[in-house]
Amino acid sequence: MTKKDIHVVPHTGGWAVKKEGGERASSVHRTQADALEQARDQGRRDKVEVVIHGRDGKIRDSDSYGSDPSPPKDKVR
Template sequence: MVMSNQHVVPHSRGWAVKGAGNSRETSVHSTQKDAIDAGRNIAINQKSELVIHRSNGKIRDKNSYGNDPFPPRDKK
């Protein structure tokens, strides 16, 4: 299985979940929270990364659900 990072991005109908490199959205949601929840489920299943974007397109947050080659050193 090819692991594709999942991106939560702004969409004309709200927010979309889109696999990295895909031309089409995986799903479209009315709220960013719903899109994040859907993207998180996909990322967990694929053991990939979830990248959450702001409405201006800039990255807001990233969460890794796979084998992270560079795990965080800070203790939250």
């Protein structure tokens, strides 16, 4: 089974949390911060990446909660 990333995207009247490839939102929130909190919880549970989009729909940032084969070099582990 392929793990699907979770996206925080603009939605009518707020922000939605959607699984990659899904048509419907998993949840809808008034603020991006609330949507991001839900997405991070789900990302940790599913061990996938959370992709954060800006109001224009473009990818703004991402956080990996799975086993990242290429972790950032600026983070010491």
